[in-house]
Amino acid sequence: MDAVLTAMVEDKIGPGDRARLLVQTAKEHLGFDYALALRSPATALYLALKALGLEQGQGVLVSALSPRYYFHVIKDLQLTPLFCDVSYDNPCMNLLSIEKALAQKPADVQARCIILHHTLGFLPETAAIAELGLPVIEDISQSYGAMAGADDDTGGGVTEADAGADKPRANTRTTHENPGMAIHGVFAILGLEERDMLTSGGGALLFSMNRRDTSVLKNFASIPGEYCLPDINAALAIVQFKEFAKNIQRRSEIAWIYTQASYSGRHKRFIQAGEKQYNNYAFPLVLETGLKDVVAYARKKEIVVESAFDQSLAGAGISGPENCPAAHSLSLRTVLFPLYPRLRSVEAERVSKLIMTLP
Numbered sequence: 001m002d003a004v005l006t007a008m009v010e011d012k013i014g015p016g017d018r019a020r021l022l023v024q025t026a027k028e029h030l031g032f033d034y035a036l037a038l039r040s041p042a043t044a045l046y047l048a049l050k051a052l053g054l055e056q057g058q059g060v061l062v063s064a065l066s067p068r069y070y071f072h073v074i075k076d077l078q079l080t081p082l083f084c085d086v087s088y089d090n091p092c093m094n095l096l097s098i099e100k101a102l103a104q105k106p107a108d109v110q111a112r113c114i115i116l117h118h119t120l121g122f123l124p125e126t127a128a129i130a131e132l133g134l135p136v137i138e139d140i141s142q143s144y145g146a147m148a149g150a151d152d153d154t155g156g157g158v159t160e161a162d163a164g165a166d167k168p169r170a171n172t173r174t175t176h177e178n179p180g181m182a183i184h185g186v187f188a189i190l191g192l193e194e195r196d197m198l199t200s201g202g203g204a205l206l207f208s209m210n211r212r213d214t215s216v217l218k219n220f221a222s223i224p225g226e227y228c229l230p231d232i233n234a235a236l237a238i239v240q241f242k243e244f245a246k247n248i249q250r251r252s253e254i255a256w257i258y259t260q261a262s263y264s265g266r267h268k269r270f271i272q273a274g275e276k277q278y279n280n281y282a283f284p285l286v287l288e289t290g291l292k293d294v295v296a297y298a299r300k301k302e303i304v305v306e307s308a309f310d311q312s313l314a315g316a317g318i319s320g321p322e323n324c325p326a327a328h329s330l331s332l333r334t335v336l337f338p339l340y341p342r343l344r345s346v347e348a349e350r351v352s353k354l355i356m357t358l359p
Helices: 004-008 017-030 042-052 069-076 095-104 126-130 211-220 231-242 244-262 291-300 326-332 345-356
Strands: 034-038 057-062 080-084 111-117 136-137 188-191 206-207 283-286 334-335
Touching: 017 034, 017 206, 017 231, 034 042, 034 244, 042 069, 042 136, 042 206, 042 211, 057 069, 057 095, 069 080, 080 095, 080 188, 095 126, 095 188, 126 136, 206 211, 231 244, 244 283, 244 345, 291 334, 326 334, 334 345
Parallel strands: 057 080, 057 111, 111 136, 136 188
Antiparallel strands: 034 206, 188 206, 283 334
């Protein structure tokens, strides 16, 4: 609140010094070469696709569990969305689902790009997917803080491998301070919307990791201010970066409580592939029963749970169930439980009891 009020008192809330400070702060944590601070992830995706120089009608591969705004941006650029399925164990598209989508694409559509969404904070097979030879745009809006390194014992949250640990991990550090979240894409998007891992109330960073890709991105350095992130939002985002280590540790503690409770039920958790460490962006469960019944049951306990994928391409009915059956099924059966740093211990215990007694 102090950061936002200070920006307001200085009578300069549009794009300016704080947006530049945000880029510098983010660079210290992510180690990128160059970034644009923009008003929305949709603007970031639009500029990233424009920077790749795609031609009308060319195909863009996206997960069926990606945010539905992807579809609108792709169509606005007169490109062709190619929907990829996921597995039932992990909500990210993988090498197999991408290869299947490529094999099934229309013969007159040339696949030219992959938008790799790190769905619910889970890390996809970024290195293997990048080796396909198609330009990749990575969306790390929900996975910021996740760790790909197998040897680091200080980061991340509860994964399938360590879910039975006696206590949650401690001393979590940010991505650049504890390098583990390798970016393999030509460009990457870090959304700063309300439901992203970091939030400024709205906005996004579009960045490149090396000078070669930076040279293309700099073509948009002089875009009008109406596309750029206002200082009032940047002020909040800077605080989010500085408070992140404390916040992700609290997420880990809450997720550990929920994980222990989930062992008593029959509903399934997603599995983080490999030895990557989950950032506990959310606590999703894939239900064996109907979503409607669980939501009603939680409401009786005065706890709000929600569908994980109602705003996804599959959840909005944009990607059909015939081509993406796993994603469509998960969109109907995956629920999220309250998990955020300011959740009090007594509230976390109430949620854990709900998880233990789900129908």
